[in-house]
Amino acid sequence: MSEFLAYAFVQRALAVGILLAVTCAVLSFFVVLKRMSFVGVGLSHAALGGVALGVVLGAPPLLAAALFTTGVAWVIGWMRGRSEVSEDTAIGVFFPTAMALGVVLISLSPTYRQDLMAYLFGNILSVRQGEVLPLAALSAVSLGLVGWWFKELLFAGVDEEAAQAAGVPVRPLRFLLLTLLAVTIVASVRLVGIVLVSAFLVIPAATGQALARSLKGMLVLAVTSSVASVVLGLWLSWAWNIPSGAAIVLAAAALFFAALALGSRRRG
C-alpha cells in the first residue's frame, strides 16, 4: 500500500477521487430521496453531447459539458409539471438524443476518437496537477451549498407542498439540486466516466440506507462507503492493472451488497 501511495499521480487521483466521492455521496442522498436516479443516468448521458460540442467548437470539453448538461438539467426542471409529456418520458427521449449527438460529433472529429473511451469510462489516474484545485473548489462550493440548504432540501424532498407552506423556496432549490447534479456529474466524468457516473449518485446512499437507522447515520455511511470505494477501487486498479473507473464502481457495489446482507441479517 505504501508503494502505491508513493506515486504523485496516485496521490492526485486519491485527493480528487475522495473529494468527488464525498460530493457524490451527499448528492446521492437526495437522488435516492427524490427518486431521481433516472435523472442522474440521463444527465450523465447528456454530458457526452456537451463534451462533443466542446470538441467541435474548440472549447475545453469538460467546461462545455458542464454548461450543456446544466442547460439540459434546467430544461428538465422547467418542463416539470408543465408539459403534456411526463418528466420520465422527457428524460427518456431527451438524454439519449444528446448522447447520440455526442457520438456522431465525436466520430466526425478523428483526433478525439481515442479520448472517447476516457470520457465514457473515466481515468482518474491521468488527472493533472492543474485540475486538482478547480475540482476541489467545485466540490467545496457544492458541499457548502448543500450544507447551507440541507434541511430545506430535505423538507422539499419529503413533502414539497408543506415545505412551500413553511416558506422554503422549493422551485429555486429544485434548480439548485439539478445544477449541482449536472456539474458534479461532469466533474466526476474524470473519476468513473459517463457510463458509470450515475452509479456513483445512487450506490452510496443505497449503502447508507441499507444499514442506517436515521438520516444522520445514512449520510455518514453514504460518505464513508463512497470514499472507501474510491480508495479500494484505485488500489485494485493499480494492483491488478484494471480500469480505475470500473474498479471504483465495482468496489462501491461490493460495499452495497455487503451492507444489504448485514442489514437484512440484523433485521432478520
Place this chain on the structure above:
Amino acid sequence: MTRADTAAIVLDRVSASYDGRPALEEVSFQVPQGDFAALIGPNGAGKSTILRLLLGLVRPSSGRVQVFGHPPGRDERPIGYVPQKVVIPRGFPITVLEVALMGRTGILGPGRRPGPRDRELAKASLALVGLADDADRRFQDLSGGQQQRVLIARALCGEPRLLLLDEPTAGLDSGARARFYSLVCELQHGQGLTLLCATHDLDVVGEHADALILLDRVVLSQGSPDEVLAGSTLARAYSFPKAHRHPHGAGGAP
C-alpha cells in the same frame, strides 16, 4: 373592533383559478379565532385552492384574503399545514423525530441546524399527539393513523396559531379517523388553535367542528354542522339522493 379584525381567516368575495380553470367564484366566509371549521364539498369544489390561498401559494384573481388581519404569508407566526399524507421512498431511514423537526425549517431559516430547543419542541409536539415514546422509530414503521399524527406534530413544531388540514384522514379506517378528529379537537381547545380542515368525513367532522362551509366553487351554504348537514343543498352538491348523503358510507375511504 369589528368581527373582521378578530377573525383568524377572512375570505371576502374571493375568486381564483387553478391551472387555468376557474376554481373559486366570489367566495366569502370567516373563521373566528379558536374555532374549528371544516370545508366540505365534492372533489374539485375548490377546497384545496382555499388552503393554498391561505398559505400564499395561490393568488386570488379578485377579492381579499386575510390571515389574522394580514395578507397570506405576512403573519409573524407560520401556519401549520397537514397534508393528506407523506410518501417516503421505501427503506428511507427517517425517524419520527426527524420528520417532526422539519416543522422548524421555516423558523430557523437556511444555514441553521436545529438545536436543543428545537428538539425539545419537537418532542413536546410528539407528546401532544401521543407519540412521545416513538421519537426514534422509523417513520415508515408507523401505521397510517400514527403517521398523520406525526404530521400534526410537525405542523405544531412551528408554533402556529392556525392549522390547515388537507383531507388528513384520507386512507384511514373509521376508527383511526374518529381518533384523529378527537385529537384535533383536544388540540383546538388545549392549545387555543384555529383549525380549517378540508374533508369528506361529513359524519365525523359534523360531531367536532364548530362550523361547516359547503363549497362547490361557490359557497353553497355555511353555518353550524346541524344547519349545513340538514339542508337539501348538501345532497345537491354531492349529486345524490338525500337519503344517502354520506358520500363514502361510514367506513369507506374517500
